[in-house]
Amino acid sequence: MNKPYIVAALATTLICVTPQVASAQSTAQTGITNVVLVHGAFADGSGWDAVSNILKKDGYKVSVVQEPETSLADDVKFTRRIVDSQPGPVVLVGHSYGGTIITEAGNDPKVQALVYIAAFGPDEGESTAQLEKSVPPAITGIKQTSDGYFYIDPAVFPRDFAADVPPAKAKFMAESQVLISADSFTSNVTSPAWKAKPSWYMVATADRSINPDLERKMAKRMNAKTIEINSSHVAYISHPKETAKLIEQAANSVPAN
Numbered sequence: 332m333n334k335p336y337i338v339a340a341l342a343t344t345l346i347c348v349t350p351q352v353a354s355a356q357s358t359a360q361t362g363i364t365n366v367v368l369v370h371g372a373f374a375d376g377s378g379w380d381a382v383s384n385i386l387k388k389d390g391y392k393v394s395v396v397q398e399p400e401t402s403l404a405d406d407v408k409f410t411r412r413i414v415d416s417q418p419g420p421v422v423l424v425g426h427s428y429g430g431t432i433i434t435e436a437g438n439d440p441k442v443q444a445l446v447y448i449a450a451f452g453p454d455e456g457e458s459t460a461q462l463e464k465s466v467p468p469a470i471t472g473i474k475q476t477s478d479g480y481f482y483i484d485p486a487v488f489p490r491d492f493a494a495d496v497p498p499a500k501a502k503f504m505a506e507s508q509v510l511i512s513a514d515s516f517t518s519n520v521t522s523p524a525w526k527a528k529p530s531w532y533m534v535a536t537a538d539r540s541i542n543p544d545l546e547r548k549m550a551k552r553m554n555a556k557t558i559e560i561n562s563s564h565v566a567y568i569s570h571p572k573e574t575a576k577l578i579e580q581a582a583n584s585v586p587a588n
Contacts, residue, residue: 362584362585363420363422363581363585363587364391364587365418366392366394366422366578367417368383368393368394370397370426371425372481373509378568386575391579391582396432397409400428402514402515403431403520415439415441421442422443422446426565426567427448428516430450431515433447434524437524438527443528444584445530447553450532450546451463451549452523452532452550452552452553454520454552458516459516460517462545463541466545472488472491480510481510488504488508489501489505491540492564493568494539495537530550530556531578531580531581532549533559534560536559536561540564556580556584
């Protein structure tokens, strides 16, 4: 085989292979790798443990916000602090009242996608309380302290909040629940980020804390890519694989730049 033929053959091979390599490199470089998780009312960040472990195993950098639930302004501030500390673009995820938080905090320029897990997604001038009352849920045990904080009666917490979680775990969640301020529930969102940024939504069809019909209504209003899971309110705890999959879909649907 003469030398010119060998050179020509190599050139032809490079022409055929190089686009494939470039395509693979391009795929590897797209997508967001920073995920910030925001818990909702009556809970704390530890509930994201299983979801976080799946995401980290799949190569994502995961941060969990421990907002104080003292006011919507405080909770947004705590969330933006974590978002701003990320090394690049962010997928911001909220459960329940955490959806209200990410709706406001999602205006941060680092946030490129929003994921709502059985969560509130208020419009401009709406509060969590307004949405909750618009399509009432089945929950019966929400009580208020003398200084304006809400909690769920531990006797009904497993049934109304975490029905598909192992009983011992649900009982501990009831005992360790984080009380949430009236301000957090009644403060209005001023600029809903979902109007400008792509959104994903998981509807929990057996939810007793937020009416599933309200979840569907909010998801449709924000034009979110929506899935439905037969789950209690804490879908991210009882269905961590499905939750992580939805977050990864959001991350891979938005360019990292």
